[in-house]
Amino acid sequence: NGDKSQITWQFPVETPVAILINSVSYAVMMATPADLRDFALGFLSSEAVLRDAGKIRGILEMPVESGISVDVAVDESAIDTSRLARRTIEGRSGCGLCGVEEIEAAVRPLPRLSRNWAPRADVIRTAAAALHDAQPMNRFNKSVHGAAWVSPDGTIQLVREDVGRHNALDKLIGALIRGGLAPSSGFVLMTSRCSYELVQKTVTFGIGALVTVSAPTALAYELAIK
Numbered sequence: 510n511g512d513k514s515q516i517t518w519q520f521p522v523e524t525p526v527a528i529l530i531n532s533v534s535y536a537v538m539m540a541t542p543a544d545l546r547d548f549a550l551g552f553l554s555s556e557a558v559l560r561d562a563g564k565i566r567g568i569l570e571m572p573v574e575s576g577i578s579v580d581v582a583v584d585e586s587a588i589d590t591s592r593l594a595r596r597t598i599e600g601r602s603g604c605g606l607c608g609v610e611e612i613e614a615a616v617r618p619l620p621r622l623s624r625n626w627a628p629r630a631d632v633i634r635t636a637a638a639a640l641h642d643a644q645p646m647n648r649f650n651k652s653v654h655g656a657a658w659v660s661p662d663g664t665i666q667l668v669r670e671d672v673g674r675h676n677a678l679d680k681l682i683g684a685l686i687r688g689g690l691a692p693s694s695g696f697v698l699m700t701s702r703c704s705y706e707l708v709q710k711t712v713t714f715g716i717g718a719l720v721t722v723s724a725p726t727a728l729a730y731e732l733a734i735k
Contacts, residue, residue, distance in 0.1 A: 526578075540671055636663045667690075674702075703725035709732065
């Protein structure tokens with residue numbers, strides 16, 4: 510009808526985030542600069558570098574030239590040094606695993622999980638319908654992924670957002686650790702496809718159910734059923 514209306518659309522932000530362990534650089538990831546303490550904690554846990562989050566002495570977040578640094582101070586006994594492979598390039602926001610030096614580090618052996626429940630279809634639909642309103646960042650830019658922690662009755666308890674789906678999941682895992690929520694107390698619901706690194710991260714942390722909006726890749730499916 511010829512009417513014109515103005516639409517305000519924000520661009521999502523991504524910036525280099527350096528993750529350090531006891532002031533030694535471990536990885537540089539491209540991420541949305543929000544909930545970065547959760548991000549660092551979740552990343553180190555889901556990558557099986559950090560064995561005991563209870564031995565963390567502090568997490569320092571500070572701006573540095575061209576990015577942000579997050580330094581995790583932790584007892585050396587809580588670090589799996591075999592997982593400290595040097596990253597040769599930065600981890601991009603669209604890639605769950607960049608720059609590892611060995612092929613074996615890309616798809617690592619996973620523990621076998623046992624669970625006594627699985628989310629019902631009606632519970633998943635309830636949580637999925639509520640997820641949009643639980644994503645404040647996405648309401649402004651329509652471009653970031655959301656990772657939600659959902660209780661068995663379908664109640665969304667936590668949500669973390671990022672331009673990278675794997676970053677959003679790491680932030681959620683970090684939030685679970687900081688909030689003292691058990692991996693068996695709910696399931697993950699994500700606004701992305703199910704890629705293999707999401708399966709690796711959820712299983713490594715001990716989460717028994719991962720729900721995504723689109724179908725899994727073949728490798729993600731193979732890892733999930735092993």
